[in-house]
Amino acid sequence: MADIDLSSVGKTFAGTPALQDITTRFEDGEFIALLGPSGCGKTTLLRILAGFELPTRGQIRIGGRDMANADTGVMMPPEERNIGFVFQSYALWPHMSVRRNVSYPLEIRRFSKADIATQTDAALAATGLGDYADRMPSDLSGGQRQRVALARCLVSDPCAVLLDEPLANLDVALRASMQGVFADFHKRTGATMVYVTHDQAEAMAMADRIAVMDQGRIQQFDTPQTLYERPKNRFVAEFVGRGAVVPVHGVARRGEELRAQILGTEVAVQTDPEKSRVSHVCLRPENLSIAETGNLRAKVARVTYLGGKYLLETVSECGTRLLAETRAKFDVGAQLGLTITTPWAFSED
Numbered sequence: 113m114a115d116i117d118l119s120s121v122g123k124t125f126a127g128t129p130a131l132q133d134i135t136t137r138f139e140d141g142e143f144i145a146l147l148g149p150s151g152c153g154k155t156t157l158l159r160i161l162a163g164f165e166l167p168t169r170g171q172i173r174i175g176g177r178d179m180a181n182a183d184t185g186v187m188m189p190p191e192e193r194n195i196g197f198v199f200q201s202y203a204l205w206p207h208m209s210v211r212r213n214v215s216y217p218l219e220i221r222r223f224s225k226a227d228i229a230t231q232t233d234a235a236l237a238a239t240g241l242g243d244y245a246d247r248m249p250s251d252l253s254g255g256q257r258q259r260v261a262l263a264r265c266l267v268s269d270p271c272a273v274l275l276d277e278p279l280a281n282l283d284v285a286l287r288a289s290m291q292g293v294f295a296d297f298h299k300r301t302g303a304t305m306v307y308v309t310h311d312q313a314e315a316m317a318m319a320d321r322i323a324v325m326d327q328g329r330i331q332q333f334d335t336p337q338t339l340y341e342r343p344k345n346r347f348v349a350e351f352v353g354r355g356a357v358v359p360v361h362g363v364a365r366r367g368e369e370l371r372a373q374i375l376g377t378e379v380a381v382q383t384d385p386e387k388s389r390v391s392h393v394c395l396r397p398e399n400l401s402i403a404e405t406g407n408l409r410a411k412v413a414r415v416t417y418l419g420g421k422y423l424l425e426t427v428s429e430c431g432t433r434l435l436a437e438t439r440a441k442f443d444v445g446a447q448l449g450l451t452i453t454t455p456w457a458f459s460e461d
């Protein structure tokens with residue numbers, strides 16, 4: 113079992129907080145993404161889980177065992193945590209063949225020759241590297257090197273795998289195919305995976321749940337769909353997916369419907385029934401449709417072809433930038449009518 117529990121975890125570097133009061137749980141076998149802008153603390157959180165850093169505050173338990181505890185000083189060393197780590201930089205040993213790179217962790221742990229051969233072959237096969245076993249790392253492509261790093265991690269049969277932007281050095285096509293490799297790896301091993309990225313498309317494509325981080329805190333931890341459709345605050349609404357956040361100037365309940373005043377018009381909104389007030393709405397492209405009868409007037413400022421459809425960046429009469437998608441082509445400068453359909457409303461506090 114490799115459920116990971118973090119309790120009030122904080123980390124400070126020279127008086128500056130990198131992580132603040134993180135309390136959360138990653139379930140056994142989940143694929144978790146840590147998503148957030150540069151400097152928000154993703155790598156620090158991963159390094160604390162791996163055992164490369166001691167938290168300044170709080171406690172970490174993996175599979176029910178204390179791994180780090182700032183109060184008692186318990187600090188399990190990385191090699192005793194049964195955790196695999198895959199870095200952006202691959203960190204392969206350049207003077208060792210692919211096979212040796214993969215088998216080396218077992219050699220250090222003094223496995224028998226027969227076990228080393230069996231487990232190394234299995235890890236090479238699982239990552240599609242069987243034909244490359246005798247090559248040196250310098251003779252491999254970036255994607256192949258990353259697969260060696262993954263095979264080396266897989267060979268030790270870890271209960272959890274931590275991945276720090278493993279695809280950041282690869283081109284777009286290779287990233288997409290490597291996402292498939294990671295997803296297969298996860299399905300096959302059932303390992304808990306914690307994957308750091310600042311690429312939301314990557315996080316959305318792979319993760320069961322995404323922890324969106326900002327300034328050392330988890331702002332929201334939910335499924336990709338919930339993050340996109342029901343953001344808790346402005347940071348998440350703006351960071352995940354495209355769209356605009358606009359203020360609400362008053363709400364009224366009409367029967368079952370909650371209606372909000374936004375951009376000088378009144379629209380029905382969806383919101384968390386447990387929230388007593390709302391202050392902003394998040395307008396995604398799918399909340400806006402182009403209609404001559406639409407009561408919001410906007411001018412097209414930019415048109416981007418997305419393949420089969422266009423993304424229109426428009427500016428409303430009150431100066432708000434709104435994104436709409438359309439199959440028909442519009443020219444820059446065209447005047448449009450827009451209709452808003454049930455956007456998500458949230459409260460800033």
Ligand SMILES: Nc1ncnc2c1ncn2[C@@H]1O[C@H](COP(=O)(O)OP(=O)(O)OP(=O)(O)O)[C@@H](O)[C@H]1O
Nearest residue numbers: 125129130148149150151152153154155156157310
């Ligand atoms: N060893 C260190 N000494 C001092 N400050 C550090 C150290 N490691 C990280 N920090 C600081 O802690 C904060 C969080 O850094 P971290 O590397 O965790 O961010 P990140 O979200 O992984 O960023 P990126 O996406 O750019 O890699 C940053 O302000 C960083 O400068």
